[in-house]
Amino acid sequence: NAGVTQTPKFRVLKTGQSMTLLCAQDMNHEYMYWYRQDPGMGLRLIHYSVGEGTTAKGEVPDGYNVSRLKKQNFLLGLESAAPSQTSVYFCASSSPGTQNIQYFGAGTRLSVL
Amino acid sequence: GQSLEQPSEVTAVEGAIVQINCTYQTSGFYGLSWYQQHDGGAPTFLSYNALDGLEETGRFSSFLSRSDSYGYLLLQELQMKDSASYFCAVRDRYGGATNKLIFGTGTLLAVQP
Numbered sequence: 443n444a445g446v447t448q449t450p451k452f453r454v455l456k457t458g459q460s461m462t463l464l465c466a467q468d469m470n471h472e473y474m475y476w477y478r479q480d481p482g483m484g485l486r487l488i489h490y491s492v493g494e495g496t497t498a499k500g501e502v503p504d505g506y507n508v509s510r511l512k513k514q515n516f517l518l519g520l521e522s523a524a525p526s527q528t529s530v531y532f533c534a535s536s537s538p539g540t541q542n543i544q545y546f547g548a549g550t551r552l553s554v555l
Numbered sequence: 556g557q558s559l560e561q562p563s564e565v566t567a568v569e570g571a572i573v574q575i576n577c578t579y580q581t582s583g584f585y586g587l588s589w590y591q592q593h594d595g596g597a598p599t600f601l602s603y604n605a606l607d608g609l610e611e612t613g614r615f616s617s618f619l620s621r622s623d624s625y626g627y628l629l630l631q632e633l634q635m636k637d638s639a640s641y642f643c644a645v646r647d648r649y650g651g652a653t654n655k656l657i658f659g660t661g662t663l664l665a666v667q668p
Contacts, residue, residue: 484660487657532598542600542644543600547597548597
């Protein structure tokens with residue numbers, strides 16, 4: 443049972459490049475989330491999804507897009523990467539009845555030069 | 556606005572007891588959660604309080620006072636492996652939905668021998 447799997451684990455981009463981060467969960471969870479974590483700032487919600495085909499903006503959505511075409515997958519896209527997007531990105535999932543319990547992936551460490 | 560405050564760092568010795576406080580200000584409140592994150596790792600769920608009082612899970616306990624907008628995490632019989640960052644998180648109404656957690660900036664606990 444893998445839980446929440448994020449791909450890739452590390453990535454270095456040049457300013458202006460694009461990339462997609464993949465999150466996959468095998469717990470049949472309805473809700474999925476993308477966070478970024480920067481030193482001293484905790485976890486900040488970028489986008490989230492409450493079900494297949496639905497997405498919504500979180501606290502810091504600018505510069506990111508997401509898609510939830512399948513229930514088990516949640517993709518985070520950076521269309522034109524900027525140095526300010528250098529961060530650690532975490533994906534999480536939860537069930538409607540236990541929304542306070544989120545299960546996190548191992549993270550993607552992204553550097554934008 | 557929404558905000559959670561917790562100390563940035565706490566130091567304690569092995570075998571001791573430590574308390575990590577969290578105060579919150581949110582537009583709605585649907586429970587206070589605690590997460591643990593070891594350096595470089597994924598956040599993992601520790602405990603959750605929906606109502607006032609103390610919840611105990613092994614060496615860890617969590618307390619909530621809704622009237623004071625305050626909670627704490629109590630760690631007993633500290634072990635070296637408890638050295639980690641601890642985040643409080645509030646499930647809040649944000650943008651009309653209650654499916655999101657707002658995280659504090661984290662408390663770095665250092666356990667010394």
